Amino acid sequence: NLASSFALNRNLSSSISEGSGGGAEKATEELLSLPEVEKILNDVGADGVKVIQAPKRCEFTDYIVVATGRSPWHVRNISQALIYKIKQKQKGAKRMLLPTVVGQEGGKWIVIDSGKLIVHAVDEKARAYYNFEGLWSENNTNTDHHYQELGKAFVKIRPTRNNTKRR
Amino acid sequence: MIQVQTYLNVADNTGAQKLMCIRILGSNKKNANIGEIIVEAIPNMSIKKSEVVKAVIVRSTKGLRRESGMAVRFDENAAVIINNDRSPKGTRVFGPVARELRDKNFAKIVSLAPEL
Numbered sequence: 265n266l267a268s269s270f271a272l273n274r275n276l277s278s279s280i281s282e283g284s285g286g287g288a289e290k291a292t293e294e295l296l297s298l299p300e301v302e303k304i305l306n307d308v309g310a311d312g313v314k315v316i317q318a319p320k321r322c323e324f325t326d327y328i329v330v331a332t333g334r335s336p337w338h339v340r341n342i343s344q345a346l347i348y349k350i351k352q353k354q355k356g357a358k359r360m361l362l363p364t365v366v367g368q369e370g371g372k373w374i375v376i377d378s379g380k381l382i383v384h385a386v387d388e389k390a391r392a393y394y395n396f397e398g399l400w401s402e403n404n405t406n407t408d409h410h411y412q413e414l415g416k417a418f419v420k421i422r423p424t425r426n427n428t429k430r431r
Numbered sequence: 432m433i434q435v436q437t438y439l440n441v442a443d444n445t446g447a448q449k450l451m452c453i454r455i456l457g458s459n460k461k462n463a464n465i466g467e468i469i470v471e472a473i474p475n476m477s478i479k480k481s482e483v484v485k486a487v488i489v490r491s492t493k494g495l496r497r498e499s500g501m502a503v504r505f506d507e508n509a510a511v512i513i514n515n516d517r518s519p520k521g522t523r524v525f526g527p528v529a530r531e532l533r534d535k536n537f538a539k540i541v542s543l544a545p546e547l
Contacts, residue, residue: 324533324547366538370516375538382542394522399543 308345309426316400329383330396336371342385343374432462432493442509443521486510489528
């Protein structure tokens with residue numbers, strides 16, 4: 265019994281014939297809750313942590329967290345800290361449910377995908393290159409706004425550091 | 432079902448416009464579907480023309496079948512150019528992508544995609 269609802273033709277001449285919704289999520293409860301993630305990112309010293317509520321087009325997740333690392337090692341450390349916390353939480357369980365980590369080898373952009381919560385750990389260059397804020401802001405339709413970016417292109421913003429070892 | 436000599440559209444903003452598959456990586460198969468990495472040639476503009484790059488198929492006219500019985504088909508074959516650690520070379524992805532990419536460790540492309 266397929267509940268088929270045909271989508272309208274998109275402007276890129278692709279038409280999808282699909283039923284309602286996509287694949288179900290792997291686990292109904294979260295591996296890590298949002299305040300816990302924020303606390304870990306703060307402890308690790310990640311800069312520029314931003315929590316974005318997933319826009320409507322991203323139905324596969326609820327929250328997107330973007331965090332910046334200062335170096336490839338730091339970015340890998342962020343992802344390992346989150347995984348460590350998840351493992352600790354699930355200690356003693358019969359089976360551990362671990363998130364998917366994409367990009368662990370190169371420390372430029374690591375995605376930790378745990379169903380409802382996706383954490384992107386990037387380094388500063390990658391963050392500027394991919395421009396995540398522009399991508400997931402509410403009124404964006406995934407088109408490039410060249411005029412706006414040019415205005416900001418020559419402004420140097422000093423990033424704020426979340427560094428515990430202050431000189 | 433993308434095989435050697437298949438022309439694909441490009442679904443990102445790298446500047447390339449057409450890609451031709453010259454090999455399917457990772458296995459000795461003849462056909463590739465969504466989520467497989469292939470090696471491409473003949474792009475345009477910002478990537479140099481006739482450069483060999485890796486790309487992952489995100490849309491195919493053959494489509495997929497999910498375990499629930501639902502079938503997904505697209506009107507074109509499209510790919511996203513990636514580099515060796517599976518992150519896309521461009522900054523944006525255009526058009527819908529199949530949801531199965533997430534399970535095949537392409538969460539980066541899925542998170543850049545406008546719709547699923």
